[in-house]
Amino acid sequence: MAEDLKITVSANKEEQYQSLIPQIEGLLHSETDLIANMANVCAALKEQFKWFWVGFYLVKDSELVLGPFQGPVACTRIAKGRGVCGAAWEQAQTLIVPDVEEFPGHIACSSLSRSEIVIPLFRNHEVIGVLDVDSSELNEFDDTDELYLTQIVKLINFND
Numbered sequence: 001m002a003e004d005l006k007i008t009v010s011a012n013k014e015e016q017y018q019s020l021i022p023q024i025e026g027l028l029h030s031e032t033d034l035i036a037n038m039a040n041v042c043a044a045l046k047e048q049f050k051w052f053w054v055g056f057y058l059v060k061d062s063e064l065v066l067g068p069f070q071g072p073v074a075c076t077r078i079a080k081g082r083g084v085c086g087a088a089w090e091q092a093q094t095l096i097v098p099d100v101e102e103f104p105g106h107i108a109c110s111s112l113s114r115s116e117i118v119i120p121l122f123r124n125h126e127v128i129g130v131l132d133v134d135s136s137e138l139n140e141f142d143d144t145d146e147l148y149l150t151q152i153v154k155l156i157n158f159n160d
Contacts, residue, residue: 005047017148020048021155028155037156039068045133045152046070052113052136056121057085058129064089067129075109083107085130088118092127094146098139117141119149123158 008019027040042054055069057078064078064085075083081090083106088095097116100106113134121129131153135141 005044007048013144014148016048017144020044021148021151024152025155028157032157034156034158035068041131041152041156042068042070045149051133051140053109053132053134055132056129057132058121059089059127064130071134072112073109075107078107084116084118085132088120088130089127092120092122094119094150096141096143096146098141100134112136114138115140117145117149119146119153121153121156121158128158 005023006019008016011019024041024044027044028037031037038056042056045051045054053069053071053074055071055074056067057064058067062080064080066074066076078086080086084095084097084100084103085107087105095116095118097103097106100108100113100116113136115135115138117133119131120127121131131149133141133145133149
């Protein structure tokens with residue numbers, strides 16, 4: 001597949017995901033490098049949705065460590081249970097935060113981040129990282145985002 005995305009601009013959120021997922025599948029189809037695949041997923045999501053920040057954190061020893069991302073510089077290390085990412089890791093579940101100012105212990109990597117969704121990444125039923133997406137708008141994320149972002153992270157082979 002060519003490395004150009006067809007960005008869907010005049011569709012609702014669900015239609016945008018439905019257009020994007022086959023393109024992401026094409027990007028990931030013949031590439032086996034985990035970092036390259038995470039980087040392309042971040043770029044595709046940022047291009048399509050224009051979110052403030054999209055990136056991965058991976059579990060290394062006892063903390064989440066920054067992986068591929070798109071957006072401004074970010075927190076490099078996050079302890080288990082700290083902030084939205086650390087809480088999603090600890091709870092092994094997706095967290096949707098409509099207003100990050102209302103989330104106890106939120107880590108403010110940027111004051112421009114207003115809402116957030118964090119999707120845990122699993123290998124053999126164990127959390128090995130998270131996909132973190134931040135928006136500069138309040139209440140940006142919902143069940144539609146959870147559904148499709150979960151599908152997208154499952155496209156990445158985390159077994160290597």
